[in-house]
Each structure stands twice: as structure tokens, then as C-alpha cells.
Amino acid sequence: MQDSSFRDSSLQEDSVSKAIALTVNGSPVSTTVDVRTLLVQLLRDQLALTGTHVGCDTSQCGACTVHVDGEAVKACAVLAVQADGGEVLTIEGLARGGALHPMQDAFREHHGLQCGFCTPGMILAGMDMVRRHGHELDERTVRTELEGNICRCTGYHNIVRAIIAGARAMAAGPAVAAAE
Amino acid sequence: MFAFAYHRPRSLADAVGLLGAHEEAKPLAGGQTLIATLKQRLAAPGDLVDLAAVPELRAIALEDGRLVVGAMARHADVAASPLVRASLPALAALAGLIGDPAVRNRGTLGGSLANNDPSADYPAACLALAATIVTNRREIAAADFFTGLFETVLEPDEIVVRVMFPLGGEGAYAKFPNPASRYAMAGVFVWRGAGGSGEELVRVAVTGAGQGGVFRWAEAEAALAADFSAAALEPLGLPAEDMIEDIHGSGAYRAHLAGVMARRAVTRMAGAG
Ligand SMILES: Cc1cc2nc3c(=O)[nH]c(=O)nc-3n(C[C@H](O)[C@H](O)[C@H](O)COP(=O)(O)OP(=O)(O)OC[C@H]3O[C@@H](n4cnc5c(N)ncnc54)[C@H](O)[C@@H]3O)c2cc1C
Ligand code: FES
Ligand code: FES
Numbered sequence: 444m445q446d447s448s449f450r451d452s453s454l455q456e457d458s459v460s461k462a463i464a465l466t467v468n469g470s471p472v473s474t475t476v477d478v479r480t481l482l483v484q485l486l487r488d489q490l491a492l493t494g495t496h497v498g499c500d501t502s503q504c505g506a507c508t509v510h511v512d513g514e515a516v517k518a519c520a521v522l523a524v525q526a527d528g529g530e531v532l533t534i535e536g537l538a539r540g541g542a543l544h545p546m547q548d549a550f551r552e553h554h555g556l557q558c559g560f561c562t563p564g565m566i567l568a569g570m571d572m573v574r575r576h577g578h579e580l581d582e583r584t585v586r587t588e589l590e591g592n593i594c595r596c597t598g599y600h601n602i603v604r605a606i607i608a609g610a611r612a613m614a615a616g617p618a619v620a621a622a623e
Numbered sequence: 624m625f626a627f628a629y630h631r632p633r634s635l636a637d638a639v640g641l642l643g644a645h646e647e648a649k650p651l652a653g654g655q656t657l658i659a660t661l662k663q664r665l666a667a668p669g670d671l672v673d674l675a676a677v678p679e680l681r682a683i684a685l686e687d688g689r690l691v692v693g694a695m696a697r698h699a700d701v702a703a704s705p706l707v708r709a710s711l712p713a714l715a716a717l718a719g720l721i722g723d724p725a726v727r728n729r730g731t732l733g734g735s736l737a738n739n740d741p742s743a744d745y746p747a748a749c750l751a752l753a754a755t756i757v758t759n760r761r762e763i764a765a766a767d768f769f770t771g772l773f774e775t776v777l778e779p780d781e782i783v784v785r786v787m788f789p790l791g792g793e794g795a796y797a798k799f800p801n802p803a804s805r806y807a808m809a810g811v812f813v814w815r816g817a818g819g820s821g822e823e824l825v826r827v828a829v830t831g832a833g834q835g836g837v838f839r840w841a842e843a844e845a846a847l848a849a850d851f852s853a854a855a856l857e858p859l860g861l862p863a864e865d866m867i868e869d870i871h872g873s874g875a876y877r878a879h880l881a882g883v884m885a886r887r888a889v890t891r892m893a894g895a896g
Contacts, residue, residue, distance in 0.1 A: 479624040501659065515724060
């Protein structure tokens, strides 16, 4: 299993802990964190939700994109304590039973991934586009909106196709209401 | 990160109190700059005072002929606000160009101004629009607020509460973003309107380029006051030795780019008018 690159075990003796309670993928989570813990570290290291990836040290790649209270954020640029009381949605929270979320299914259908490292962030960013721009997305909008999500494999063409198709499918699919 | 204590006060008075009570305390807005700074250990605040739960900091309203934007209004809020889009469309457009959607969902006006990154967008809007920055203690004209690279006149326990933008006139912002970070390689905000006694006034603010951070470009303002056209800017040049020189571009490149952005902003306005 991969380790987050931000783990920082020095200066433990000074650390301040705080109890937090939040909802992650619909389930309540109560835990105590060092206040320095990033949201992505809480998800990956404490909750073992390793579908949220860490691809950079500068908050530029978007591999760690999750939703907090329905909005896309970079989980490497949010402290876990800032999400206290909030609702977090990660890639693990999208499928219902055996059925993929329409945006996930569109990525499979349109081959919107190669290695898959950027994919969880791409899918959650795509869903955030639907929240703000509706279900009919044009190519230009999607390409502009992807400025904060980097893919090193695909060349983006199929990611753009997948998001446009996924956005349409979300209008029809019942999974939308369940997931959002 | 160095260790710190975390506070989430529920009122402005409590936030100010916490900042005053702790020697090395810092406000936390969206964390879109501060958390990266903490990760790199470039800052070591003993206490973080999270402003997210202070209700009065988020509002966007029209008051006395001015647009008033709360310090905790996020870039996404400003970009999407019908009030901002109707009253100061150039400001809404600028907010929509900051970073990327996830950054805009967290980053704030107050955090951007307090940080005064030499490549940040909002400082250019504040200078060109002659905004007033309101803190818990005083009102500060934008012209007096920014004092250098990552420097402002803010005191350690002073919080930006809201920013007042005068309405009237017409403005446009043209930005050339760094393709990786989205920060401005050069960004120019041009405003044209009436001054105090009704005379025609032009303000040109440049960000991303100057070694001292955001600045007013006096020669461009004078040229545009005489002839408001992109052609009037053609003969002008910024001194390359005063511009930022880094791996992304030389001083000469940035000086040229600032000129191009200024002409684009003017063309957009002249075209629209
Ligand atoms: C990938 C990426 C791309 C970006 N691209 C751009 C861009 O293109 N253009 C641009 O302008 N910016 C850009 N930014 C920065 C972004 O706009 C941030 O929102 C901004 O720098 C401030 O962040 P924040 O509001 O989250 O404040 P924080 O990071 O929480 O705080 C920043 C500083 O301001 C202080 N502070 C915060 N609020 C207040 C207040 N109300 N009163 C007094 N002090 C306060 C804090 O103590 C801290 O020192 C980018 C950031 C990232 C991560
Ligand atoms: S890991 Fe968060 S943006 Fe790269
Ligand atoms: S599929 Fe490999 S990084 Fe996008």
C-alpha cells in the first residue's frame, strides 16, 4: 500500500490533538487527529481510503480531489480539523452496491484512464463541473475546468469525452441522487 | 509542519481576541497558501485561528454605491455572484481566473490580499479600482495597503473584514497565467472612469511582473488618459531590470508580457464600449 508523501513524524512531542466528527461517504467518523493532519492523510492513513491519491507537493495535480460539503477541494490543501462537522465524499463513496456511479461508468466506457492514478480526482472534479454548469458540458468548458487536474498518461481526449458523457448520464441515472 | 494549536472562533471579536492573546498566532482562511507554507516549514505559527465559522466575513452586498465583499468570500463565490457580475463584471471574471476550480472553492479574498503574493490577481483589482480594505481596526486605501513582496501594512492581530469597491466607470483584467501554477506571469487591470471632480481618470495596475509586487503603471495611465487606445501603449516599455526574473521567464519577457496584457485589457474595453 502506498504511503502519503506528507507524513511528518518529527516534533511529535509538541503535537496538539483534537477530537473531530465528520461524515465520510455517508458514514459517521469520530476520531482524534494531530491538528497538523491533512484531510488526505486522515483519509488514506487513518481511514484506509487509499483511492484518494497524492501526486504532488504543491497542490497542483488534483489527484487528491475529494468533495467537502458537496464541493471539490484538494485534500492535500485542507486540514482534517477544517473538515470537522463536514461531509466528505471520496471515490470509494460513489458506487452503489455493484453499480458504478454514472461518472465512473463513463470513464470505463470511454477509456478515460490509463494508469488510473489521476482518475479518482478526475471523476470528483467532473462531478463538481456538473454541480456548477449542469449536465450539458461542452468540450471547451471541460478542458478549462480541468486546469487543476493533471494526467500524465492519456493526453486528456478520453477524459474530456468521459466527463461530457458522464455529466449527461448523471441527469438520467438514479445513482446521482444516492451519491450526492 | 511545526506543531500549532487550532482554534475555530464563532465571532470576529473572539477571533481578534485569540490573535491578540497568542504571540505567534495567525489567521487561517481557506488555507490555499498557508497550508502549503506550513508544509514547507516556511511559517511556524504557534496558533491558527480559523475564520471559517465567523459569520459576518462571508457576505457580498451593495452598500452606499459600493460593492462590499467579505474577506472570507471565496473566489468561487465572487466569480458566481450575480451581484458582482452585474456591478463589477471585471472583478467576477478575475476571480474566475484564479487557480483552478478546487482552489477557488477554498481560497478567499482576504487571504489573497493579506498574503500579497507578487503574482496574485486580486491586488491588481484593488489598486486599479481604488478599493478600501476594512479591518477590525481601520479602513486602509489599497494604495497604502501593499508594501512589498508578501508584505502589507496589516498588524499581527489585525484581520481583514471586508473590501469596499467603488462602482462606476469601466474595467477589464487581462492575465497570462503560468501554465503549471495558474498564477499570473503578468496580469494587468485597467480602469477608466470619472475622478472626484468629474475629470476622466485611468488607472493601470500590474501584477505578476514587478519585483516589488503589484504596482501602478503611471506612464500607461498618462498615455491612456490622452488617448484611450491600445496603440497609445505601443511606444511604452517597463524597465526589464525591475521585473521578476525566474525559471519561468526573464525580466525582459515579463516587461513585454505586461505591455501585451495592458493592450489586451484596453482593447477589450474599447471593443465593449
Ligand atoms: C494551485 C494553486 C493555484 C493558485 N493560483 C492562483 C492564481 O492564479 N492567482 C492568485 O491570485 N492566487 C492563486 N492561488 C492562491 C489562492 O488565491 C489563495 O486563495 C490565496 O493565496 C489565499 O489563500 P486563502 O484565502 O486560502 O488564505 P490562507 O492560505 O488561509 O491564508 C493566507 C495568508 O493570509 C492570512 N489571512 C487569511 N485571511 C486573513 C484575513 N481575513 N485577515 C488577515 N490575514 C488573513 C493568513 O494568516 C496567511 O498568512 C493559487 C493557489 C494554489 C494552491
Ligand atoms: S496531491 Fe493534492 S493537488 Fe497534488
Ligand atoms: S491515467 Fe495515468 S495519470 Fe492519468
